[in-house]
Amino acid sequence: MKQLNRTQNEQNLVHSAITQIRKQYQNEQTEEVPKEIMENKYFTEYEQLNELELLTNKHIKYCTKKLLNIGYSIFYLDVGQPWCIYWPLNALSILQDDVSKYENQIIQYLEKCKIGGFTGGPNQFEHLAPTYSSLLSLFILSTPAALGLIDRQALEKFFWSVQDPTEKGSYLMHVNGEADIRAVYIVVIMVVILKLDPKLLDGCAEYIASCQTYEGGIGGVRYSEAHGGYTFCGYAALVCMKKADYIDQEKLMNWLVNRQMENEGGFNGRTNKVVDACYSFWQGAIFKLLIQSGYVDEQLMNVFELKNYIHMCQNASGGIFDKPSKSPDAYHTCYGLSGYSLADSNFQNPIYNIPNKCIEFVQNFFQ
Ligand SMILES: [Zn+2]
Known part of the structure; x- marks a missing residue:
């Protein structure tokens, strides 16, 4: 008998669990659940929902709790605390909750993380990842006070300091840190929207192009495997x-x-990997970008199937998880909802992953 490797085994378990869950939703399954499914971890831990729909109010409650708990984030994400603001804040804005009530608290907190770029928490070094999540949080708030926190000159200085000395068009995540496509993405999109020195963009497109793999996706660095996050x-x-x-x-x-996986409807991040709700955004947004670039003129993904997968990844009391059997978290809630919103509406901007109305406000604010 052919021995299955871990990934294939895992994939089969996910497939059969989700097929069973879908049958139950569609009321196709009236008989008892087969024994092998009852032993399947992806099925057994699944909390059943009443129907396939977005639990908007539950997610608002879940994200509000996460957002107001900034201090707690230090225990589990010490070097990425601004992410603990961006994920629930972005989710709340997608769910059309009024986020203006959090403005003062967020500005006060991010002020403690600001140098020119932003740090992962008070008294840390500048790093591109928290710079990205801090700036996006301020953009989402879209007020003069929030945008007033951004020091464009100091930010530009930080970007120059993380240029990769060994490779034109490449950037390091922090001074002396690792270089990868995330760094290039963050610098490029912030230079464009904040109207910083366009010389910072020199060589970036060529560098990115050199990281496209034989499969067609983009790797984190040259000669590495195509991956959904890096491709985005x-x-x-x-x-x-x-x-x-x-x-x-x-x-x-x-x-x-x-x-896009046939049985689950969600996306995986790499060839032969298991489906995961966060790729609803990382892969899903690329479909939208292919339209924006003018390369195709229609949505090529199966929107209905993707939405159903996200429905299945909802915790009954709020929050979205990676796949049935996992716990919900702010990261998967943000990217699950972002993918959900992008799939069939024009509310979110596919480049920045914040609402389009906020992009407009920021563009007008910085002349
Ligand atoms: Zn994930």
Whole structure:
């Protein structure tokens, strides 16, 4: 008998659990659940929902609790505390909750993380990842006070300090840190929207293009495996610079359409990997970007199936998880809802992953 490797085994378990869950939703399954399914961890820990719909109010409650608990984040995400603001804040704004009531608290907190770029928490070093999540949080608030916290000159200085000394167009996540496509993406999109020195963009498109793999997706660095998160970062940066044609978009599209899993409806991040709700955004947004770049003129993903997968990844009391059997968290709630929103509406901006109305406000604010 053919021995299955861990990934294939896992994939089969996820497939059969989700198929069973869907049957129950659609009331196709009236008989007893088969024994092997009852022993399947992805099924057994699944909390059943009444129907397949978005639990908006439950998610608002869940995210509000997360957002107001900034101090607690230090226990589990010490070097990424601004993320603990951005994830629930972005989710709340997608759910059309009024986020203005959190403005003062968020500004006060992020002020403690500001140098020129932002740090992962008070008294830490500047780092591109918390700089990204801090800036996006301030953009979402979209008020003069929030945007007034941004020191464009100091930010520009920080960006120059993280240029990769060994590779033109590449950036380091922090001074002396690792280089990868995330860093290029963050610098590019912030330079464009904040109207910083365009020389910071020199060589970026060429560098990103050199990271496209034989499969068509983009790797974190050159010669590495195509991955949903890095592909999003690379392609979003190219679309932002209006240089989408620097990569082979036909190949990108072929890789991308094969990431939506037939049984689950959600996306995986890499070839032969298991489906995960956060790729609803990382992969899902690329479909939208292919339209924005003008390469295709229609949505190529199965929106209905994706939404159903996200429905199945909802915790009955709020929050979204990676896949049945996992616990909900702010990260998967943010990216599950972002993918959900992007799939069939124009509310979110696919490059920045914040509402389009906020992008407009920021663009007008910084002249
Ligand atoms: Zn995930």
